[in-house]
Amino acid sequence: MSNGKVAKDVMIGIFEYPHVPYWFSISQAIRIVKVSFISAKKYPDPMAILVFDEKYNLMGTLTLKDILKGLEPRFMKPTTKAQVPAEDESGLSLIWDTLFTQGTKELAEKPVSEIMTPAKQFVEPGDPVTKAAYLMLHNDLVLVPVLEDKKKFVGLVRMIEIFDSISDAVIKE
Amino acid sequence: MIELIDRENHQKLYLQLLSIIKKKIEGGEWPIGTQIPTEEDLCKMFAVSRATVRTAVLELVREGYLKRQQGKGTFIYKSTVSDGIAMVTSFKELLFEEDLIFSTDILARTVMMPVDDLDARLNITPNKHIIYIKRLSLTGNEPVLLQESYIPYHICPLLLEDDIENISLLELFEKKYGIRITRVRNHIDIAYLSADEGRILGLPENSAAILLTQYFHSGETLFMYTRSVKRPDRFQISIELERKAI
Numbered sequence: 001m002s003n004g005k006v007a008k009d010v011m012i013g014i015f016e017y018p019h020v021p022y023w024f025s026i027s028q029a030i031r032i033v034k035v036s037f038i039s040a041k042k043y044p045d046p047m048a049i050l051v052f053d054e055k056y057n058l059m060g061t062l063t064l065k066d067i068l069k070g071l072e073p074r075f076m077k078p079t080t081k082a083q084v085p086a087e088d089e090s091g092l093s094l095i096w097d098t099l100f101t102q103g104t105k106e107l108a109e110k111p112v113s114e115i116m117t118p119a120k121q122f123v124e125p126g127d128p129v130t131k132a133a134y135l136m137l138h139n140d141l142v143l144v145p146v147l148e149d150k151k152k153f154v155g156l157v158r159m160i161e162i163f164d165s166i167s168d169a170v171i172k173e
Numbered sequence: 174m175i176e177l178i179d180r181e182n183h184q185k186l187y188l189q190l191l192s193i194i195k196k197k198i199e200g201g202e203w204p205i206g207t208q209i210p211t212e213e214d215l216c217k218m219f220a221v222s223r224a225t226v227r228t229a230v231l232e233l234v235r236e237g238y239l240k241r242q243q244g245k246g247t248f249i250y251k252s253t254v255s256d257g258i259a260m261v262t263s264f265k266e267l268l269f270e271e272d273l274i275f276s277t278d279i280l281a282r283t284v285m286m287p288v289d290d291l292d293a294r295l296n297i298t299p300n301k302h303i304i305y306i307k308r309l310s311l312t313g314n315e316p317v318l319l320q321e322s323y324i325p326y327h328i329c330p331l332l333l334e335d336d337i338e339n340i341s342l343l344e345l346f347e348k349k350y351g352i353r354i355t356r357v358r359n360h361i362d363i364a365y366l367s368a369d370e371g372r373i374l375g376l377p378e379n380s381a382a383i384l385l386t387q388y389f390h391s392g393e394t395l396f397m398y399t400r401s402v403k404r405p406d407r408f409q410i411s412i413e414l415e416r417k418a419i
Contacts, residue, residue, distance in 0.1 A: 015326075017300055032293040035299040052266045054281035054307070056333060 005165045007132055008125035011146045012154030018049045022113035024058050026070050030113050036101060046142035051116045058145050058153045060116035068114030071104050121131055122147045123157060129165045132157045186221055187228040192217070194229060195332055198238050204339070208246045209239065257276070269396035277338055280373070281307040283335070284326060285409055294388070295325055304333060305350045306342070306352050309373060316374050320401040328396045342397070356390040374404055376402070381405055 018036045020029055029049055037047050049062040121135045124143045132144045136159055146155040176193050209381050210218065223244040230247060233239040240250035244339045250290055281380045292299040303323050310318040315408050322342060324332060329352070346352040364384035371378040389397040 015302060016284045018300070021283050021285050021305065024285070028288045031288060036286065042301060052283045052285075054283055056283040067375070137174065 005129045007123045007129060007146050007157050010161035010165055011157050014153060014156060015033045020049055020051055022051050022053055023111050025109050025113060026067060026115065027108040029067060047142055048143060051112055058119045061143050062112055062116045063142055066115050066117060072100050072106050105171045116125060119145055125154060129162055133162045133166060136162065184224045190219055190225060190229040191232050194233060195238060203249050205249050208248050212389065266399055276311050277339055278309045281305060282283045282333060287354045291323055295323060296395045297325050300314060302348055318401055319370055319373055320399055322397055322399045352396060354389055355392055358388040360386045365373045370402055
């Protein structure tokens with residue numbers, strides 16, 4: 001179903017994405033997002049930052065969603081009224097106004113390591129793209145790192161390339 | 174293999190010995206900061222008289238390769254000696270006038286994007302990746318100098334894999350990568366340590382420290398910016414300038 005393609009056939013270089021060490025603050029990450037994507041009018045899919053440790057090992061990824069969630073801890077909690085807009089529109093407008101206001105600036109000083117999606121799943125360069133597809137779908141990931149010998153970070157597999165590869169096979173067959 | 178004095182050679186013995194020692198220093202066999210063998214040992218190693226050894230060592234001290242420390246011995250001080258304006262080619266040479274024996278711990282070596290004013294300091298666009306290196310130098314077990322170096326990734330990507338614990342960054346730039354240092358801009362100031370810097374240097378937060386910022390150029394290219402903070406209690410600095418003969 002994937003034309004026999006493996007991860008290294010579809011992976012992209014790691015320098016396609018901004019890098020940050022885990023101790024960077026959320027506000028520093030926000031500035032990087034603005035410079036690397038928004039101001040540059042560059043909108044890769046997914047829009048993400050790679051988070052590394054002090055020995056340049058990949059620790060995780062940071063998406064725009066991760067950042068926004070990190071700035072508003074109520075998003076991390078179970079369902080609240082604010083997430084059920086059908087109930088009372090007038091009251092909800094007050095709730096919306098309080099989002100991203102109280103304590104957000106303080107939260108923006110937290111390190112990105114606290115809000116990133118940890119990199120626990122990876123593929124080897126020779127692994128089939130179907131494995132990468134499985135890991136992405138099963139773990140709700142936007143990127144899967146490609147590690148050589150389970151150690152050296154050599155590339156990234158994204159959903160777009162996985163989709164392209166698998167869908168090609170579907171159409172041809 | 175030990176290179177020996179050639180007695181058939183008509184060059185003076187002390188000059189031959191000087192040349193052999195210089196090769197050992199420049200080649201890194203005798204690294205900066207290490208103590209050279211005693212006069213007696215050198216006499217035995219090269220089968221020469223004490224007077225020959227003494228003359229060669231004195232000349233190497235005069236040239237700046239060796240430094241004598243009262244009551245301790247003679248140590249390797251520089252691996253290269255520049256002509257013309259005596260340019261600072263190693264942090265050690267600038268900051269460790271008396272602290273010759275030390276080791277370096279690599280606290281971080283990773284890649285990041287420029288934040289704050291780093292892009293301006295490095296003269297790069299803010300979407301360029303940077304290699305970040307954080308090192309702690311120790312004299313014995315005492316931490317004395319905390320250095321953070323920032324290098325545009327495209328200048329030297331292989332730096333992520335080099336042995337920077339034992340080889341200085343500048344030596345790697347010049348000898349391995351052929352990036353010749355033509356200018357170093359230094360700023361010396363007083364800094365107040367952050368909590369993290371204080372913890373690493375073993376001093377309370379907000380303690381005063383010596384701050385050295387350095388900008389390294391090769392021709393028109395600025396290839397490294399370094400920020401170093403040093404404990405102030407053992408601070409000594411000496412810069413020698415020599416006018417090049419016209």
